Amino acid sequence: MTEMFDVTIIGGGPAGLYSAFYSGLRGMKTKLIESQRKLGGKVLLYPEKMIWDVGGQPPVPGHTFVKQLVDQALTFEPTVCLDTKVEYVEKTADKHFLITTNHGEIHETKSIILAVGGGIIHPKRLDCPGAEKFEGETLHYTVPSLKLFYQKTVVVSGGGNGAIDWAVELLDIAKHVIVVYRQGDFPAHEAQVELLRKRNATILLNSTIETLIPHNHRNKIKQVVVKNVVSEETNVIDTDHLIVSHGFDREDSLQFASSIRLRKKDEYFYEASPTCSTSEPGIFAAGDIINYDGKVYLLVGAFQDAVNAVNSAKQYIDPLAEKITMVSSHNEKFREKNKQLLETELKL
Ligand SMILES: Cc1cc2nc3c(=O)[nH]c(=O)nc-3n(C[C@H](O)[C@H](O)[C@H](O)COP(=O)(O)OP(=O)(O)OC[C@H]3O[C@@H](n4cnc5c(N)ncnc54)[C@H](O)[C@@H]3O)c2cc1C
Structure with missing residues (x-):
């Protein structure tokens, strides 16, 4: 026994x-x-x-x-x-x-x-072909250290409290914060969303990340291709890091x-x-x-x-x-x- x-x-x-x-x-x-x-x-x-x-x-x-x-x-x-x-x-x-x-x-x-x-x-993974090869380097599902984003361009994908809290936190650290969310409005806490809007973050609503473009021969993201699901237009955005917060x-x-x-x-x-x-x-x-x-x-x-x-x-x-x-x-x-x-x- x-x-x-x-x-x-x-x-x-x-x-x-x-x-x-x-x-x-x-x-x-x-x-x-x-x-x-x-x-x-x-x-x-x-x-x-x-x-x-x-x-x-x-x-x-x-x-x-x-x-x-x-x-x-x-x-x-x-x-x-x-x-x-x-x-x-x-x-x-x-x-x-x-x-x-x-x-x-x-x-x-x-x-x-x-x-x-x-x-x-387990954090929900980004539904994008080949995304796993960028994980840990420039694609993040949790934020290991804020220092990583100092004076960098950071795309945050998601619109819930997790995503918006990260975006707000990064406003004082990153060079530029871009938030991509698939719906027409954020479900996150309104005071945080307000802060994001006031502080010049770029907000792309009704939008999803379609493709990740790497630096030549490297497992680093260089650009993300964002599609507007209403107009169907696509936009190529230069970025250093991508944080995905799509729930669990x-x-x-x-x-x-x-x-x-x-x-x-x-x-x-x-x-x-x-x-x-x-x-x-x-x-x-x-x-x-x-x-x-x-x-x-x-x-x-x-x-x-x-x-x-x-x-x-x-x-x-x-x-x-x-x-x-x-x-x-x-x-x-x-x-x-x-x-x-x-x-x-x-x-x-
Ligand atoms: C992004 C985020 C930010 C938050 N911020 C705050 C905050 O600022 N302030 C605040 O008060 N709260 C905050 N919360 C909420 C807080 O984290 C939770 O309320 C708290 O973690 C709940 O603790 P728990 O032990 O019940 O569950 P959990 O933290 O979920 O822990 C459960 C554990 O059980 C283990 N487990 C599950 N199934 C099994 C199994 N079958 N066998 C063995 N192990 C198992 C899991 O691996 C896990 O480690 C936040 C939550 C999130 C997601």
Whole structure:
């Protein structure tokens, strides 16, 4: 038999990472399983975007935020399995769970926290012949570093919040920003669109990118051919970089045994109570994968869910455990760090 864990968290995005920290704080033997090679979930898709809306946290770029989250999640030394996709979950006669992964391993656990967010997500690729050969060099689906675009001409393809946020961010960095969108108006946040219009970005609506023209013998884009879908006119635009933000494809490989009765709100979200219990005893959920009245699909929402899911899981495996815990700044694991911080304070 494999080693038994109190709680196994499926998904290593913000909800799963904070659950791992909090379950450690509540003294639970914890395992975290993540399908990607890196922890961080969707925040890995926006490493250079500034995050402004987490209470008490000064604005930080996504990559710093992920590092901080991961460091915190590892405080109580959970077992972490990376590059491991959970495929199947079944319940045993003694109300424990067996989790099967794509490697054929079986993990045993007394409770589960589902923190799978939008499933395993991949940015939608540009539908343009030969586009893949430019990937990473001058064609980008995530923005690895803003420095890359300094004083360059950048075409952004897309009209949702992701695309428009990038275009606005680049206004102070790039030489010229050109936004290409297939519809007649942007669905993105209107204040951001307004900013784009005021700041002299070139906006090509009703337009799609048809062809990418390379520099001679190189995997770099030199020009993009843009077609207006209404007038059918084409335009050849010189560019240094192309950012494509067309949304995401979602891979949902997670299956449950028929005896597990997990209710969904719709095709996408699991139904949960505000304390993050699902319809199946022993399975709790946190973050973007759940829905309940008042659910907030932001980092702060994921953190609140994580606390509730862990407290509910703790109660499930130990009904005599306290229902909620007070914030503890005096955990044994914090002692060394508290000491260092106090010494720094006293020196000031
Ligand atoms: C472009 C963009 C910008 C954003 N900006 C902000 C912002 O500024 N502020 C803010 O508060 N929020 C922002 N958000 C929202 C925020 O990122 C999400 O609310 C948050 O990431 C949700 O966390 P999560 O852990 O629930 O899901 P996710 O981040 O989606 O993580 C889920 C994890 O589960 C893993 N997984 C899925 N299925 C399996 C499986 N079967 N087995 C193993 N692992 C699995 C996935 O690989 C992933 O790592 C933004 C989102 C996007 C897309």
